[in-house]
Structures are given as structure tokens and as C-alpha cells.
Amino acid sequence: MKKLITTNLTLFLFFTTQSCENKTVEKTTHQAENKKETSVVKDDSEIQTVKEFLNWYKINQDKLYKLQSIKGGILSENEKVENYYVDFKQVDKEMKFLSDSKLFTQNFLNQYLQNYVEGDEHFKQDPQNDGPPFGFDYDYFFMTQDDYGSDLQNIDRVKFNYVPENDSIKYVKFHLDNCGMTYQYTLKKETGYWKIDKIENKY
Numbered sequence: 001m002k003k004l005i006t007t008n009l010t011l012f013l014f015f016t017t018q019s020c021e022n023k024t025v026e027k028t029t030h031q032a033e034n035k036k037e038t039s040v041v042k043d044d045s046e047i048q049t050v051k052e053f054l055n056w057y058k059i060n061q062d063k064l065y066k067l068q069s070i071k072g073g074i075l076s077e078n079e080k081v082e083n084y085y086v087d088f089k090q091v092d093k094e095m096k097f098l099s100d101s102k103l104f105t106q107n108f109l110n111q112y113l114q115n116y117v118e119g120d121e122h123f124k125q126d127p128q129n130d131g132p133p134f135g136f137d138y139d140y141f142f143m144t145q146d147d148y149g150s151d152l153q154n155i156d157r158v159k160f161n162y163v164p165e166n167d168s169i170k171y172v173k174f175h176l177d178n179c180g181m182t183y184q185y186t187l188k189k190e191t192g193y194w195k196i197d198k199i200e201n202k203y
Helices: 002-066 088-101 106-125
Strands: 070-073 083-084 160-164 169-176 181-190 195-199
Touching: 002 088, 002 160, 002 169, 002 181, 002 195, 083 106, 088 106, 106 195
Parallel strands: none
Antiparallel strands: 070 083, 160 169, 169 181, 181 195
16 A cells, blocks of 8 residues: 555656646746847848838939939020039928838938038038039939839849948848849937948948
């Protein structure tokens, strides 16, 4: 009788231990899977920000161009020729338009404005009224005169890669086949969201 009780007790302890170990393994595995999923979502959010910008620009670039922040030049044969200059009232509208998208850091917006400040100073130092305005003869965001618009029609085909720098800075790289440009976007967390801080051309 004692032998039977001892045997039953041994079996009880064995299955109890196995059950606890299985639950521990399941819990650890579940935690690892959750951590992996969180990492994937977090890493993907930087790429998603870049995709969101490309789609946003595809829709809104004409609105930016219509603001015509650069004035002057030869408009027609019947009108007086005027040297190029920056219309900062229109620039203010551009800045608000970009800011409202919530896609850019304040640093990016400051650099965007600085480009107009430097351009206006150049027009004053070296007046011109013919040909592409110096410093504004290509798209600011894509740094080219080539047809990047065709690439924007096929954003889902673009391959994006991200390189983590730290918890608040990430880099996203991609290549546009049609215009032949390779870009690196620096993204920073601002007000809890990933935003574009710098756009560079990587040859």
C-alpha cells in the first residue's frame, strides 16, 4: 500500500513538473513571438513614413508648383522682363502646406526655408531673368530634372531598406529605376512619430 501511494505521488509530481515546464516554454515562446512582431511593426513604420510621403507628393506636387514662390523672368514677349526673386508670402504658404502634412521634422522645414533665403540672396548678388533660376532648376525633394513621376506611379514595386542608427534615428534607402536616383532618407522621431529629417542622393 505504501509502495502504491509513493508511486502515485511520484507520478503526480512528474506530470505537475512537466505541465509547469510546458507552460513556461509556451509563455517564453509567446513572449518571443510578440517581441518579434513588435519589432517588425516598429521597423516597418519608418518605411511606411517614406511611402506615405511619396504618395503624398505624387498627389500634391502640382499644388506646390502652383504657389510659384520664384517670380520674375521672361513671362511673355509683351510683358516687362523682371529679374528673378523669391516671393516669401508664397513661401509661407508652402511652409504651411508642408507642415500640415506632418511628414517632416522642424529641422527639415528650416532647411527648406533656408534654401529660399540663400536663393533670394543669390538673385540679389547675381541678377538673372532668363533660363532656369539658379538653385531652383530641379525638384527639391528628388534632386533631379529627370522623370521621377513615372517612378511614383509604381511605388509598390520599389524596394526599401532601413538601417537603424539608434532609438530615435533611422535611415531608409531605395532606388528609383526610371530616373536612376538612389536616395537615403534620415528619419527622426518627433512628437512620437517618425518624420523625414533629411533627403540625400546616394550615388
